[in-house]
Amino acid sequence: xxPMNLYIGGLISWFGAIGIQTVLFPFLVLTKLNAGAPELxxxxxxxxxxxxxxxxxxxxxxxxxSGRRILIFVHxxxxxxxxxxxxxYSTDTLTYPVLIIYALTMGVMGAxxxxxxxxLLTLIASGRVxxxxxxxxxxxxxxxxLGFGLASLEDQVGVGLIFLSQTALxxxxxxLAFRLPDHTPEGGKAPxxxxxxxxxxxxxxxxxxxxxxxxxxxxxxxYFGTSQVVLPIIISNVFDGGSDELATMNIAMMLGIVFTAMxxxxxxxxxxxxxxxxxxxxxxxxxxxxFSIAHSFPLFVAVAFLWGCGGGVAMTMNRTIIQESxxxxxxxxxxAIFQMGVLGGAPIGAFFSGFYVEWLGPQNAxxxxxxxxxxxxxxxxxxxxxWSLATLAPRAGDTGxxxxxxxxxx
Numbered sequence: 251x252x253p254m255n256l257y258i259g260g261l262i263s264w265f266g267a268i269g270i271q272t273v274l275f276p277f278l279v280l281t282k283l284n285a286g287a288p289e290l291x292x293x294x295x296x297x298x299x300x301x302x303x304x305x306x307x308x309x310x311x312x313x314x315x316s317g318r319r320i321l322i323f324v325h326x327x328x329x330x331x332x333x334x335x336x337x338x339y340s341t342d343t344l345t346y347p348v349l350i351i352y353a354l355t356m357g358v359m360g361a362x363x364x365x366x367x368x369x370l371l372t373l374i375a376s377g378r379v380x381x382x383x384x385x386x387x388x389x390x391x392x393x394x395x396l397g398f399g400l401a402s403l404e405d406q407v408g409v410g411l412i413f414l415s416q417t418a419l420x421x422x423x424x425x426l427a428f429r430l431p432d433h434t435p436e437g438g439k440a441p442x443x444x445x446x447x448x449x450x451x452x453x454x455x456x457x458x459x460x461x462x463x464x465x466x467x468x469x470x471x472x473y474f475g476t477s478q479v480v481l482p483i484i485i486s487n488v489f490d491g492g493s494d495e496l497a498t499m500n501i502a503m504m505l506g507i508v509f510t511a512m513x514x515x516x517x518x519x520x521x522x523x524x525x526x527x528x529x530x531x532x533x534x535x536x537x538x539x540x541f542s543i544a545h546s547f548p549l550f551v552a553v554a555f556l557w558g559c560g561g562g563v564a565m566t567m568n569r570t571i572i573q574e575s576x577x578x579x580x581x582x583x584x585x586a587i588f589q590m591g592v593l594g595g596a597p598i599g600a601f602f603s604g605f606y607v608e609w610l611g612p613q614n615a616x617x618x619x620x621x622x623x624x625x626x627x628x629x630x631x632x633x634x635x636x637w638s639l640a641t642l643a644p645r646a647g648d649t650g651x652x653x654x655x656x657x658x659x660x
Contacts, residue, residue: 253374254382256430257367260321261386262393263423264363267332267416269397271356272500274404274412275349276482277493282409283346287483287612291604294478295597296350300357301364302590302597306446309365309586313579317370321427324363329420331355336413360593365586372573372581373433380519380570387511387566391504398504402497449583458575459584461634462568465527467591468626469564472619473538474592475599481541481554484612489547502551506558511566523567524639530563532627539620542613571639 279285279293312320331352338344371382397419404412453459485491485499520526537557544550569588576584599619607615631637 253431256426257370257374258385258389259426260325260423260430261367261389262396263419263426264325264328264367265390265393266397266400267328267419267423269394269500270401270412270416270419271332271397272394273398273401273493273497274409275353276478277401277404277496278344278349278409279346280482280486281492282344283349285346287479287604287607289346289604290482291479291600291602293346293349293353294475294600297353297357298475298593298596298600300354301360301593302595304358304361305364305586305590305593306449306583308362309369309449309583310446311362312365312369312582312586315366316432317366318427318430318432320362320366321370321430322424324359324366325420325424325427328356328359328363329417329424332413332416332420336410336417339413340410364589364593365582368569368573368585368589369582370430370433372576372578380523380566380574381515383566383570383573384511384515387562387569388508388515391507391511391562395501395504395508398497398500402494404493446583449580449587452577452580453584453587456575457635458571458639459588461524461630461636461639462527462571463588463591464634465531465591465626465630465636466568466588467595468623469531470592470595471599472595472623472626473534473561473599475596475601476603476616476619477538478596479600479603480607480612480615483607484541484550485547487612489550491547495547499551499554502555503558503561506555506560507562507565510559510562514563514566520567521640523571524636527564527567527571527639528627528631528637530560530567531623534560534564535620535624535627538616538623541616544613 275293275297276290279290283289285293335344335348335352338348371386374382397416400415401412453463481499482496485495489495514520534557537553537560540553540556541550544553572585572588603615603619606618609615610618
């Protein structure tokens with residue numbers, strides 16, 4: 251099987267499991283445990299905080315250890331927490347602390363798999379980075395839709411069986427990763443604090459890396475972290491919905507992302523990547539604000555789809571800029587810094603959104619991140635070269651097939 255097919259298969263297994271988590275985790279907190287908005291905010295922060303704290307270590311590890319080995323290990327270990335939730339739910343011992351332990355463990359695993367997988371993509375893409383990022387975006391969010399669909403079956407098959415399917419998906423990913431070709435990273439002999447600092451220095455000194463990294467930090471705080479708390483609460487409190495409605499909203503959003511990513515692939519690469527990124531995020535501020543006036547669930551779902559359409563363009567452009575601009579020797583660390591923005595900013599957004607939902611109400615709460623994101627975009631355009639960024643020619647080390655040998659048992 252071709253390396254790209256194995257890579258995509260592992261991607262589907264991981265994000266299918268994450269799709270299950272996206273629906274069931276807030277559902278269990280809000281409905282099974284009858285917790286409130288602050289408790290959900292803290293639980294979501296526990297899910298993302300370990301990633302924020304450890305992803306730089308994960309990036310340094312990805313520059314020194316074969317991505318294949320990291321993927322095998324993380325997929326296997328990540329299957330254990332959902333197996334634990336199956337046992338806890340089946341024995342009626344599921345509690346808030348148990349969910350927090352699950353969240354912390356998955357957060358740690360995410361810190362290592364994200365930079366390893368992203369760094370491996372540039373090698374497998376063979377110089378066609380934007381096309382590869384588009385394909386990954388389609389399969390990443392398409393597989394999350396699969397996960398949402400599985401999670402929405404909890405009324406029919408039970409929560410316990412859904413957790414078992416999450417474990418099965420993750421362990422399937424470990425088996426697919428075992429068949430990936432191995433490679434030797436260019437980042438030196440061993441991860442260190444100085445090596446991590448070199449990644450920050452590279453980002454700070456390179457405008458093509460600094461601007462999208464600042465943007466993705468704001469996206470993590472204002473979009474990702476906020477939406478993980480505010481949107482489930484709107485569904486629960488305003489529309490009296492549960493896991494089915496949450497899955498429907500998430501599916502609509504992911505379909506929007508997949509739709510625009512496929513359009514990028516259909517009509518060819520976007521040359522003015524920075525301009526497309528800013529316009530997509532500006533569009534996103536208005537669609538996010540529209541959640542405040544979506545007073546029926548069908549309209550709410552339609553807004554989620556439109557918001558996802560902007561997200562598909564923004565994520566493809568932002569990630570392509572980083573993948574093309576990062577030097578091979580520092581790629582894992584730079585991609586970790588980039589991902590630290592969205593996943594590290596998420597716990598900050600999740601934490602504060604739980605409180606201003608209590609202050610403003612769930613639907614009005616979306617106006618705060620919308621206004622702040624618009625201000626941020628104006629500042630980034632004024633003080634960085636983001637508006638003028640365009641496609642780079644492939645680096646010499648990324649234009650051919652990666653220097654990999656077929657994987658063998660480790």
